[in-house]
Amino acid sequence: MGTSLPRAVLALALTVAVVGAADAAQRKKPADPSIWEPTRRAPLTEVKGDPVRGRVIVIKKGSCLTCHVMPIPEEADHGDIGPPLATVGSRYTPAELRMRVVDPKVLNPDTIMPSFYKSTLNRVAKGLEGTTFLEAQEVEDVVAYLSTLK
Amino acid sequence: MSQDVNSDLSRRGVLLGMGAGAAALALMPSVAHATREEANDAFAKLTGGAKPQAGKVTLKLPEIAENGNTVPFTVVVDNPMTEANYVKAIHVMAEGNPAPGVVSYFLQPTGKAEVYGRMRLAKTQDVRAVAVLSDGSAWEGKKEVKVTIGGCGG
Amino acid sequence: MPTPKVKFNETAAKGEILEIKTMIDHDMESGQRKDKDGKLIPRKIVNKFICTLNGKELFHAEMHGAVSANPATNFFITATESGTMEFKWFDDDGSVYAISRQLTVN
Amino acid sequence: MKTSLIALAALFVALAGSAAQADPPFDPKDPKMAPYISGDKRSGYTFAEPETRAMQDDEFLNPASLWVEKGEALWTKPDGKANRSCSSCHGKAEDNMKGVGSVYPKYDIHAGTVINLEQRINMCREKHMAATPWKYESEPLLAMTTFVKMQSRGMPVQVQIDGPAVSYFENGRRFYYERRGMNDLACKHCHEDNWGNHVRTELLSQGMTNGFPTYRLKWQKLGSLHRRLAGCNEEIRAEPYPLGSREYVDLELYLAWRAQGLQVETPSVRK
Numbered sequence: 013m014g015t016s017l018p019r020a021v022l023a024l025a026l027t028v029a030v031v032g033a034a035d036a037a038q039r040k041k042p043a044d045p046s047i048w049e050p051t052r053r054a055p056l057t058e059v060k061g062d063p064v065r066g067r068v069i070v071i072k073k074g075s076c077l078t079c080h081v082m083p084i085p086e087e088a089d090h091g092d093i094g095p096p097l098a099t100v101g102s103r104y105t106p107a108e109l110r111m112r113v114v115d116p117k118v119l120n121p122d123t124i125m126p127s128f129y130k131s132t133l134n135r136v137a138k139g140l141e142g143t144t145f146l147e148a149q150e151v152e153d154v155v156a157y158l159s160t161l162k
Numbered sequence: 163m164s165q166d167v168n169s170d171l172s173r174r175g176v177l178l179g180m181g182a183g184a185a186a187l188a189l190m191p192s193v194a195h196a197t198r199e200e201a202n203d204a205f206a207k208l209t210g211g212a213k214p215q216a217g218k219v220t221l222k223l224p225e226i227a228e229n230g231n232t233v234p235f236t237v238v239v240d241n242p243m244t245e246a247n248y249v250k251a252i253h254v255m256a257e258g259n260p261a262p263g264v265v266s267y268f269l270q271p272t273g274k275a276e277v278y279g280r281m282r283l284a285k286t287q288d289v290r291a292v293a294v295l296s297d298g299s300a301w302e303g304k305k306e307v308k309v310t311i312g313g314c315g316g
Numbered sequence: 317m318p319t320p321k322v323k324f325n326e327t328a329a330k331g332e333i334l335e336i337k338t339m340i341d342h343d344m345e346s347g348q349r350k351d352k353d354g355k356l357i358p359r360k361i362v363n364k365f366i367c368t369l370n371g372k373e374l375f376h377a378e379m380h381g382a383v384s385a386n387p388a389t390n391f392f393i394t395a396t397e398s399g400t401m402e403f404k405w406f407d408d409d410g411s412v413y414a415i416s417r418q419l420t421v422n
Numbered sequence: 423m424k425t426s427l428i429a430l431a432a433l434f435v436a437l438a439g440s441a442a443q444a445d446p447p448f449d450p451k452d453p454k455m456a457p458y459i460s461g462d463k464r465s466g467y468t469f470a471e472p473e474t475r476a477m478q479d480d481e482f483l484n485p486a487s488l489w490v491e492k493g494e495a496l497w498t499k500p501d502g503k504a505n506r507s508c509s510s511c512h513g514k515a516e517d518n519m520k521g522v523g524s525v526y527p528k529y530d531i532h533a534g535t536v537i538n539l540e541q542r543i544n545m546c547r548e549k550h551m552a553a554t555p556w557k558y559e560s561e562p563l564l565a566m567t568t569f570v571k572m573q574s575r576g577m578p579v580q581v582q583i584d585g586p587a588v589s590y591f592e593n594g595r596r597f598y599y600e601r602r603g604m605n606d607l608a609c610k611h612c613h614e615d616n617w618g619n620h621v622r623t624e625l626l627s628q629g630m631t632n633g634f635p636t637y638r639l640k641w642q643k644l645g646s647l648h649r650r651l652a653g654c655n656e657e658i659r660a661e662p663y664p665l666g667s668r669e670y671v672d673l674e675l676y677l678a679w680r681a682q683g684l685q686v687e688t689p690s691v692r693k
Contacts, residue, residue: 273392
């Protein structure tokens with residue numbers, strides 16, 4: 013895996029942030045389309061995931077507590093749609109976790125779980141077209157956090 | 163005849179993603195919540211300084227409020243309603259709201275000391291009711307209400 | 317234009333305790349919500365409700381922004397005399413919404 | 423042994439963060455619940471807290487009654503160039519509107535398409551009263567729709583899905599199972615696969631539509647099914663369709679079929 017790829021991803025993420033939603037459709041695709049490969053197991057970026065940031069993303073932007081009970085006691089009322097994740101890091105490798113976060117439909121086409129790194133979704137709200145639920149680095153941070161749950 | 167009215171209200175919640183407590187945000191965004199001291203001060207003003215004692219007042223509220231925007235409540239005061247001895251006022255306060263005052267009822271020596279209303283609660287919190295009697299004494303009842311954190315639709 | 321409604325047993329025996337149910341359609345704009353541009357929407361609520369019998373006050377309520385839209389207020393009175401029950405709701409904008417009913421006590 | 427297991431479980435819950443709340447009491451054998459159940463279908467009423475049910479049950483305190491009274495007044499009020507009211511043609515709603523609300527959406531031969539009750543009311547206004555149609559979600563349209571539909575209260579939802587309605591029904595079914603939005607969810611993921619489970623504390627219902635228009639505690643207002651659908655779409659960050667759109671009418675037909683057999687509960691009160 014060359015280093016130019018993650019750079020392209022970061023550049024893309026920056027572009028998304030700067031250009032914003034208005035002309036999302038015109039944004040350039042990343043140089044290597046394998047970044048969007050749902051079974052991808054390699055890190056999406058070259059910056060190592062940060063579990064502390066990941067925990068914040070899990071609570072806020074990722075809304076993981078909507079469906080999962082997690083060892084985050086300061087947040088009340090975790091949902092029970094998905095399996096509890098208290099020991100998920102001992103059950104799956106980071107690569108396996110990444111695959112499940114990026115696009116869980118690879119494993120279960122009928123799952124209720126969102127695909128957190130997929131830009132080709134149906135009828136996304138205006139302004140969000142072509143974007144992803146989480147950015148590449150955020151996925152890495154979340155994976156890093158989940159890996160600590162043992 | 164088509165028209166999109168589904169509003170401004172939920173947009174912010176939507177952008178935060180699911181489960182972001184959209185209802186509470188929409189209702190009372192980013193305003194500091196009252197403190198217990200503020201609630202106490204407000205009560206003291208309403209009671210004319212009388213320190214409320216626990217008792218006599220029962221607050222009936224849902225254990226779990228399905229939506230904080232509309233929470234039905236009943237206050238019952240265990241006290242006669244005669245000229246000699248009656249409930250003059252019932253003050254309802256939600257100390258976890260941006261402003262603690264909800265509603266004050268002023269009664270006459272008639273009927274019975276029971277009122278019904280519906281209130282907005284910004285989050286899970288204690289709701290308090292103080293009854294002021296014709297002899298000047300004040301009595302307090304309290305109940306914790308759990309306000310549902312919504313996933314879809316608050 | 318809000319249209320209040322009230323309900324109670326309009327023909328009552330002397331000494332009977334009557335539940336008075338009231339409701340009015342009103343947004344009760346709390347003054348704490350923001351519009352799409354982040355500006356506070358000014359408060360516009362019904363701030364006071366009063367019920368009188370033959371001009372004499374039986375009950376009144378002072379409401380704040382935390383009262384839900386379409387406020388309902390229920391309370392109890394003892395049927396002592398016949399007469400006109402008047403119900404009035406006072407809006408922040410100065411409007412008064414009123415409704416009246418005859419109470420007959422036998 | 424047993425107690426230590428319980429202690430262990432309690433510890434786990436404490437460590438894992440608090441799990442979802444106790445659900446509203448529901449006993450399928452309770453005779454009071456019978457009107458809200460049909461086979462394995464459960465009205466949203468059975469998922470509601472007791473205080474919410476009580477608000478619906480009390481005809482005066484049900485806040486939707488404010489709209490019902492407006493609808494009742496509009497029923498006899500002449501409007502439009504023809505200077506006719508609903509009652510000019512239909513007489514007493516209590517007699518002649520019974521069973522009307524429970525069969526919509528419905529294929530209409532004059533419209534040449536499936537229309538819902540709101541659209542039927544507006545068709546009447548245009549054709550027979552020479553009046554301007556009411557805007558979707560406007561107070562008079564909500565009031566009239568609710569007033570008409572509640573004349574069928576207690577009657578089972580009974581929509582036609584065959585004959586000319588087939589393609590509309592299939593369209594609605596497709597919508598129900600199609601993923602959409604940033605959250606990539608279809609209606610079925612919550613309301614077919616996961617009813618009874620919780621998103622945060624919120625208990626997912628079967629998404630039955632027999633109580634619409636409904637007074638929502640969240641809205642603090644009466645609202646249409648289409649407003650609710652658009653809200654659902656927005657929550658999952660999907661671009662909603664306009665109220666009254668073909669897509670939502672077709673979905674409404676499909677949802678009515680899913681609620682087939684449940685009693686019309688309009689106007690319901692929901693969270």
